[in-house]
Amino acid sequence: MxxxxxxxxxxxxxxxxxxxxxxxxxxxxxxxxxxxxxxxxxxxxxxxxxxxxxxxxxxxxxxxxxxxxxxxxxxxxxxxxxxxxxxxxxxxxxxxxxxxxxxxxxxxxxxxxxxxxxxxxxxxxxxxILQLRLHPSIIELKQKVERQLAVEPNKMFDVDLTYLTSRGRWYHISWKGDEHKSGGVATNIGVHFFDMLCFIFGSVTENVCHIRNDNVAAGYLELKHARVRWFLSVNAEYLPDVAQKSGQTTYRSIIVDDHEFEFSGGFTDLHTRSYKEILSGNGFGLNEVRGCIGIVHDFRTAEPLGIHGEYHPFCRDVK
The missing domain is CATH 3.40.50.720 (NAD(P)-binding Rossmann-like Domain)
Known part of the structure; x- marks a missing residue:
């Protein structure tokens, strides 16, 4: 013990x-x-x-x-x-x-x-803690991608990542609302998604910022094997109709080559699984986070382009 x-x-x-x-x-x-x-x-x-x-x-x-x-x-x-x-x-x-x-x-x-x-x-x-790497559905997706790449080594997947998690007014008063302390929306709620994308599709070759404000972060990533349009928000106003009608306060979606990938469940025990791996000497160390930390840092320091180029469709609703 x-x-x-x-x-x-x-x-x-x-x-x-x-x-x-x-x-x-x-x-x-x-x-x-x-x-x-x-x-x-x-x-x-x-x-x-x-x-x-x-x-x-x-x-x-x-x-x-x-x-x-x-x-x-x-x-x-x-x-x-x-x-x-x-x-x-x-x-x-x-x-x-x-x-x-x-x-x-x-x-x-x-x-x-x-x-x-x-x-x-x-x-x-x-x-x-990079718990998404231990999520059974994420592991399954990674294996599927690897099988396709074994047949088509130069394949580029088209990915849309959407994650909205509603936060009240307290959020912006707390340290989480201060970009200097939290790193902003992309860092605070998105960094583990970026790690997951690099884990599955490889390292970053292009990183574009479309929108960055107190409520929304949106951009475009080109990875070794994927083109990714992504949208993150803490504002319930941007929840899609399907979520609002069912009373959901969180919406999570990944679409890979027009096929929606479901991974909303299976999160409850991921910290325990992470600890088991760490205690057995198989934890994720400093080198494993270089990709995702680089992505959020570069996004945070980039000039937002607005709605130009390969932007996520949800960007059109941002006021």
Missing amino acids: SNFALIGVGGYIAPRHMKAIKETGNSLVAAVDKNDSVGIIDSFFPQAHFFTEFERFDRHIEKLRRENAGKEVSYVSICSPNYLHDAHIRFALRTHADAICEKPLVLNPWNIDALQEIEQESGQRVNT
Whole structure:
């Protein structure tokens, strides 16, 4: 049994990490969050030490390492705001623990290079959650694509990616609404989709920004084996009629060569599966995120073209 610490235990995604820690037979011994509405801990690890000040959390982790043989923390799970991931990964490595970090791992490509140096110096490992790579439907699609490429090595697939997840007014008041902290819509809700696309269709050869604002991110990607029109939004106003009529607040669609690919289910256990892979030494490391981090960084710094070229059809509805 390994000991875990968790940074950002008050956040939305933290319960999935606590569930994964518990279901893999491990123990959460310490957690930190500046907010103290963290009663969810009782459902998993009521004996975990909790801190609202990072300095006291840091001291506790250090004391466990120095004064309690066998009680030291082996893994630090990071569920903090995106812009703090880099600093919290560094903390994990400094305390002689491996890091397990939520997406996006970092906001900029050069952060990966710096972390790689620290990883090598410390002898510890940085792991990231890229759960779509473990989704059975995604694996099946990848295998199907590979079979087609074995017959047609130069084939280019035509892909439309659409993802809308409604968010209320709170979203734009929180750190998620601040592009400097979250990376914007494309980074915050889209980075794992871009990783999935690279995982299936290969590396990026072209990256075009059509729309980038507080609610919408849309663009065009050309990958080694795919032409991708994509549209992401946190605004319910852009939900298609089929979703609005059924009362859905989320809409997720991938169309590959005019065939819709369904993967709306199968997400509940992906964090636990991710932890199992990490604990067995098969986690996704720093090199695996270079593609998706490069995509969102380049999109974030590009000049939006508007409705020109190969744009996603949903772009026409954006005001």
